[in-house]
Amino acid sequence: MKKTIYKIASVITAVLAIIAIIGAVTVTGSGFLDLNNIARYFLIGFAAVFGIAAVMTGRYGWKSI
Numbered sequence: 001m002k003k004t005i006y007k008i009a010s011v012i013t014a015v016l017a018i019i020a021i022i023g024a025v026t027v028t029g030s031g032f033l034d035l036n037n038i039a040r041y042f043l044i045g046f047a048a049v050f051g052i053a054a055v056m057t058g059r060y061g062w063k064s065i
Helices: 002-026 036-061
Strands: none
Touching (some): 002 036
């Protein structure tokens, strides 16, 4: 049961990392307060954290004992 939860969490965090990367690549902005660079850096950091979490939970979920 615990391995299944780890596998599901791994897949969900990997999908969130992919969505954050897509968001970082496609972010655009214009106007008085152009914050697209800040948003891009935030999303890249967000994707890195979720990528690491996906790898860690995946290692526990698919680890054979």
